[in-house]
Amino acid sequence: MSIPEKLIVTFVVILITYLQTTTSFVILGPALGGWTSLHAQKILLPLNIFIISIYYNYYLACKTDPGHVPEGWEPPSEVLSSDPLLNLGLTGPRYCKKCEAFKPPRCHHCKQCGKCILKMDHHCPWIGNCVGFGNYGYFVRFVFSVIIGCTYGCYLLLWRLQRIFDARKNTWNPNTPTTTELLLVLLNIVILSFVILLVGVLAVYHSYCLLKGQTTIEGSERQKTRRLIKRRKIDFVEFPFDVGFYRNICSVLGNNPILWPWPFPSPGNGIDFAIRSNTDLRVVYYWPPKSPDETNQVTEALTERGDHRLVRRDSEGYLVKEITWEDRMRMLQDEQPDEQQNEQYDGHVERLDLELADDDYEDDVTEYEVDFDEE
Structure with a gap:
């Protein structure tokens, strides 16, 4: 405080x-x-x-502690290995660059508190604490x-x-x-x-x-999502919570x-929440949706690093080869860049952080990062 x-x-x-x-x-x-x-x-x-x-x-x-992310927490393996839902503006599990950790659903990084807060609503100066x-x-x-x-x-x-x-x-x-x-x-x-x-x-x-x-943050996210849907930037997607x-x-x-009037703690653990029936698990862990300009950063980055192996349907409509998102990430991890590529990125790109996370906090990025210095 x-x-x-x-x-x-x-x-x-x-x-x-x-x-x-x-x-x-x-x-x-x-x-x-x-x-x-x-x-x-x-x-x-x-x-x-x-x-x-x-x-x-x-x-x-x-x-009361508004809630912090347990050390070493990760999304379920089936979520990490799943393809993104780009038609819904959902690019992948969220990752906090500042905390260097995955973010559970509804979690956001608070700059005032210097940590990620579970189900963060807002930072309130009247209580000198985050509301989470x-x-x-x-x-x-x-x-x-x-x-x-x-x-x-x-x-x-x-x-x-x-x-x-x-x-x-x-x-x-x-x-x-x-x-x-x-x-x-x-x-x-x-x-x-x-x-x-x-x-x-x-x-x-x-x-x-x-x-x-x-939450207050999710209210802003839902307004943005409704605008994207109304402008037909993304397909219709419901708020899962x-x-x-x-x-x-x-x-x-x-x-x-x-x-209800008695001061009992909220039920649950701040990570797992009740969701709408028939909701894709990826929507829960990938929320909130992004605009097409933001999601295109993922596609462009992976395509540029794929050396023409990230093929998709061509202009005539036939399929050359279908490569899943998991295949793309594995290719990026296995491939060793040559000296010319290193020189090209040296000095101005040490790490390509795909800035596709919450609009309210710039320190949040998605899980999908391409680290040239570690390849």
């Missing part, structure tokens, strides 16, 4: 503490007859339950606790404000609320309204993401709806 993020987290904790103390103990407690009255306890108990939920889920969102598989459930519960708690608190303060105005109309009332209390009530209403507005937008968007079974509203929510908050 960086110093600016520590300052932001400290500010959030101070703000929560201020709102809780002034609203419960300074304003509403005395107005309801004190904490010993049953009436005050009935009204303020729900408010303080939400405040406890806000504190605890915020702590878990800040401190390990803490997304806590983050969602924190957001909804803030909305519900602040809305209830704002309602109680508006009730108190009305009582203050009514009391101040009666100049003979010895218990007329002070101007200080009036200003404090107004200040807290403004702060709570501002929080509800800002966090409310976040809550609405993440409600949509929960129902669609996607959307398995229906109920199952999507259960994948984050747990399988028992009664326990």
Whole structure:
């Protein structure tokens, strides 16, 4: 956690503490007859339950590891040896150049954290942490606790404000609320309204993401995929991880709806996810689709290195020889470049990294790399 993020987290904790103390103990407690009255306890108990939920889920969102890739993880062998789905813009298993490791499905590299995060949603400066598989459930519960708690608190303060105005109309009332209390009530209403507005937008968007079974990053990927399909750049392909509203929510908050508000960790391991029926396994490990310009880099690179052995159907339509993707990779590994080829690439191409990975992080590349210096 960086110093600016520590300052932001400290500010959030101070703000929560201020709102809780002034609203419960300074304003509403005395107005309801004190904490010993049953009436005050009935009204303020729900408010303080939400405040406890806000504190605890915020702590878990800040401190819980969002999820890291297990050392030595690789996609299944049948996926590594499979051909790409170029008609769908899917070029192969994803590989992180920065971490020098394969990336599981839905995993992305975070530059702020300096590592790949399982099912990464975004890096959040308000919690000083990435939001990923390990803490997304806590983050969602924190957001909804803030909305519900602040809305209830704002309602109680508006009730108190009305009582203050009514009391101040009666100049003979010895218990007329002070101007200080009036200003404090107004200040807290403004702060709570501002929080509800800002966090409310976040809550609405993440409600949509929960129902669609996607992360913030995947939402952008799906928009790009829809554009590619609409422009007929790639064939139609469905997002593989959307398995229906109920199952999507259960994948984050747990399988028992009664326990959804309780801060349990999300089920699963952050690597294997429920997918749509009849989904090609390659779609799961190759997602997201790329544009034709990006996928052409794979074909061109392999064709140039194949010395005319990577043949395909010619202009007259007959097949000279069919060579699979596995054959192509084996030929690249077995072939030794001569001195002229080495001189051609020396000085400006030590390694041909096919930059075909996530658009959001430039340090991600696909698994298919041609290393001239190691051949």
